[in-house]
Amino acid sequence: MTDLGDFGEFTADADADADGDRADAGGTDSVSTSSDGTNADADDDFERTSVEPRGEDVGIGTICVSQGLRVAEDDDDTSLRAYVTRDNRSSIRIGSYLIAPYPDGESLFCRITGLEYAQQYHADDATEIHARRAMRTDGVDEADYKFVATLEPVAVLYEDSAEPRSADASSGQNPRDDGELKRRMTDRVPKPQTVVKRATDTEEIKTGLKMPDDGVFLGHLSVGGEKVRTATTPPTIDYRLKDDYAAGDPLVFRHTLIAGGTGSGKTHGAKNVLRQYLADERRYPMEDGRSVQPAVVQFDPQDEYAQMHDDNPDLDGEFARRLDREGIAYGGHDDTTVFVPKVGSATYSASHHRAEQVEFTIPFEMVHENPWLVAGSGLNDNQYGALVSVLLPRFRNQYGEDGTYEEFTTFLDDPALREELDESGRVHEATFDAVRRRVLGFGHVFDQDARPITDLVHEFVRPGGLSVVPTYHVNDTRATEAVVLALSSLLIDQKLSNDPTYDRIKETPLVLGMDEAHNFLTDADSVQAGKVINKFTEAAKQGRKERLGLFLITQDPQDIDDAVFKQINTTIVLNLGDEDAIKSVNIPSNLESKVPYMEKGQMVVYSPDNSEPVELIGLPKCLTRHGRD
Numbered sequence: 003m004t005d006l007g008d009f010g011e012f013t014a015d016a017d018a019d020a021d022g023d024r025a026d027a028g029g030t031d032s033v034s035t036s037s038d039g040t041n042a043d044a045d046d047d048f049e050r051t052s053v054e055p056r057g058e059d060v061g062i063g064t065i066c067v068s069q070g071l072r073v074a075e076d077d078d079d080t081s082l083r084a085y086v087t088r089d090n091r092s093s094i095r096i097g098s099y100l101i102a103p104y105p106d107g108e109s110l111f112c113r114i115t116g117l118e119y120a121q122q123y124h125a126d127d128a129t130e131i132h133a134r135r136a137m138r139t140d141g142v143d144e145a146d147y148k149f150v151a152t153l154e155p156v157a158v159l160y161e162d163s164a165e166p167r168s169a170d171a172s173s174g175q176n177p178r179d180d181g182e183l184k185r186r187m188t189d190r191v192p193k194p195q196t197v198v199k200r201a202t203d204t205e206e207i208k209t210g211l212k213m214p215d216d217g218v219f220l221g222h223l224s225v226g227g228e229k230v231r232t233a234t235t236p237p238t239i240d241y242r243l244k245d246d247y248a249a250g251d252p253l254v255f256r257h258t259l260i261a262g263g264t265g266s267g268k269t270h271g272a273k274n275v276l277r278q279y280l281a282d283e284r285r286y287p288m289e290d291g292r293s294v295q296p297a298v299v300q301f302d303p304q305d306e307y308a309q310m311h312d313d314n315p316d317l318d319g320e321f322a323r324r325l326d327r328e329g330i331a332y333g334g335h336d337d338t339t340v341f342v343p344k345v346g347s348a349t350y351s352a353s354h355h356r357a358e359q360v361e362f363t364i365p366f367e368m369v370h371e372n373p374w375l376v377a378g379s380g381l382n383d384n385q386y387g388a389l390v391s392v393l394l395p396r397f398r399n400q401y402g403e404d405g406t407y408e409e410f411t412t413f414l415d416d417p418a419l420r421e422e423l424d425e426s427g428r429v430h431e432a433t434f435d436a437v438r439r440r441v442l443g444f445g446h447v448f449d450q451d452a453r454p455i456t457d458l459v460h461e462f463v464r465p466g467g468l469s470v471v472p473t474y475h476v477n478d479t480r481a482t483e484a485v486v487l488a489l490s491s492l493l494i495d496q497k498l499s500n501d502p503t504y505d506r507i508k509e510t511p512l513v514l515g516m517d518e519a520h521n522f523l524t525d526a527d528s529v530q531a532g533k534v535i536n537k538f539t540e541a542a543k544q545g546r547k548e549r550l551g552l553f554l555i556t557q558d559p560q561d562i563d564d565a566v567f568k569q570i571n572t573t574i575v576l577n578l579g580d581e582d583a584i585k586s587v588n589i590p591s592n593l594e595s596k597v598p599y600m601e602k603g604q605m606v607v608y609s610p611d612n613s614e615p616v617e618l619i620g621l622p623k624c625l626t627r628h629g630r631d
Contacts, residue, residue, distance in 0.1 A: 099201040111210030116152035155188035217242035221618035262576030281331035295466035300515035305474035311338035311357035312627040332625040346446030363450035407448035511549040519554040520561035542569030560586035
């Protein structure tokens, strides 16, 4: 009786051939016989061929045509698959980058988008026999199945060389000229049985993904949480944002958003990026011909960014040497100053950093340019119009430009003023009362016992300097909003003005960082909220020209107004668990599905003007001090 455990297994020994045929002297593949002694070629369902290679395998497999081989303009019509040999199967991952050469020296750069096992032989393996056999052995014999990878063509790589290629196209060789490697859209199909290899050449990978060689370092290219390894030194691939006008507008002035949930590493990552903008060599040309270091102003609701003044004690010498080799700026930034808003009796404690501290206050005179700063809650159009067109101008005429908040509330307490404006038809008494109620409650914000920020502009905005504005010590949400919006409006207004009051702001490249940006740039129905959104939207639109870059950090990207969001060119997404938040960042679906599973420091970067959408791993250590320990 036939042993069921041996059912379907055949040998490839040429001696078992029923006709006694032998493989020819050229080393051709031998043909097996079936268990009943008949020629295996007679039964395709149970055919098995043993391959005796003449040399070592090259690549991971070959392009196959079993289900078609087609490259089309419409991605849905493209059919590109590769058979993966048995020894390579366990190391293949979705998202891996591959190279398929053409005979004339060009190459197809592609990405794995699907993996599947398919039947090798026409047999039913869903049986009791097969199941029990697998359960009693160490594992499945993968030779019984085909392992096929579905490929997405990304680009055709070619060398732009004036010299003709010396290799004969028919030879199948893939010569490399000395010309510049370039990419173009996929416009040709690879030949059947083309050997597919892992992409391990840094130049090929960067060109295929349209990644620049120079710029601001964000992280290392990865797939599935593992760094992409190359055959070069260093064995990793650095991802950088364009930062040179010769390569197009620096992307810092086309704005950046970092989105990530609690514990995802977004503050760690944000510090590392900002540290690159504070590097000594980072400079941008201005319209007057000067090359100027950028100033960074960072609003800090959790009191974490002032630590950028100090070195990270965990950053050892070996790690530092690696950073030096890759041209990554690191270490505490000496020119860091903490500008502490004086709000009522709130006190700021700074035992966790050694940066200089400067107290300031918001002068009420800034309200004349930004009336919504004193709107404690929503004002309708009539109320806002009364505040802007009647009450504030009249107060300024009576008290002058230096009129204080206390004087303004006293001004509104005058019943004669209320009656006069109502009788004249300029402001209805109900509208007057509504405005008065909403501007009360800011006595602890304006005109405190500290220097006005308008007197500190030269120190607040300084080339190569980091100014941190902490608000953690301010417990009043309205006061926090007033401080952050007053300072950001000052910076934006001066940047966009054709006749600025403070030339220092106008003439200095500026990175305006805002953590928890969703608290300040959210969509709302009030008039003042609309004014804020309009201001930031206009700033985002003119950022390139004015050397102004928004650097927004949030855990709730879905709450940021669309008008601002649409101006963001670079989106960095770390782990997010909320489905609405993930949908709102508008990254490709293949990367969107990875976001909930990303570990701390893993990120997706979507920057159409910089590269194809990619997955990265940030540095495991912060480049400056981080944490309260």
